[in-house]
């Protein structure tokens with residue numbers, strides 16, 4: 001098992017660290033455009049092996065030769081939105097980056113499974129799908145696991161219970177329009193509506209929806225990376241170990257939930273073949289409407305992409 005992580009920034013480097021410490025691969029290649037950074041971070045991480053006791057080799061590089069034959073490619077390359085930069089500008093810049101790294105990576109690893117983390121997530125996953133030419137089961141985006149983890153954390157904090165007992169699904173695009181599905185939110189199997197009043201539940205789901213901004217407001221520069229990297233690695237683990245976890249991921253829809261030709265967060269079964277099944281849960285009308293609205297926004301943004 002070989003894993004390539006593209007982007008040796010906060011999310012990429014932390015994901016690489018989690019991967020090697022969990023020994024999810026024999027080899028990890030950490031790629032970045034900035035000279036020295038992936039090499040330095042990779043070597044620093046490798047030097048922790050005798051202490052953390054893992055045998056995974058990690059190498060940092062500015063090229064793609066070392067990535068050849070990867071089973072999984074995690075794309076975290078991109079830039080953060082800067083002051084004065086519109087969402088469209090950010091999308092154009094990161095689309096250029098994701099196009100470039102996808103083409104270079106798939107040329108060396110034609111059988112890999114791609115997981116995209118770069119934002120705007122659903123649009124960047126679509127870019128990787130188009131540019132890789134891979135079947136849709138091998139190209140997915142990480143958003144739902146993170147959004148759901150945030151929601152689960154807030155519920156556990158509110159009820160003072162173990163996060164392990166909180167189950168939830170946050171679906172839709174990764175952004176303001178994401179859809180926390182209350183109907184399937186349970187605590188040790190007990191529907192959340194039996195434990196919390198509606199206004200409290202709404203406040204918690206609103207907080208989850210704004211979870212990314214909450215962290216940015218604290219950090220001032222940069223955005224969240226501990227939970228995003230953990231979420232990406234949970235997906236990788238399910239694939240590497242063929243665990244067949246049911247996780248909310250950005251998947252390419254071809255009619256499911258009445259949506260077509262769009263990447264959107266839905267529950268999927270993740271195993272050795274990537275997305276092995278898209279699971280269609282029964283949604284209330286309001287949630288389905290919200291899912292469609294969210295997918296519509298993704299589509300509108302995808303329509304602005306220019307593929308040469």
Ligand code: APR
Pocket residue numbers: 006007008009010011012031032033034076077078079080094097100101117118119120222223224225228
């Ligand atoms: N090839 C390889 N690496 C690149 C390229 C490229 N063409 N362009 C940029 N990078 C690298 C940068 O050099 C940087 O090291 O991507 C890295 C991004 O790291 P950070 O700026 O630390 O951003 P991070 O917090 O890791 O977020 C990465 O994930 O969650 C999303 O919105 C976030 O799109 C962003 C991405």
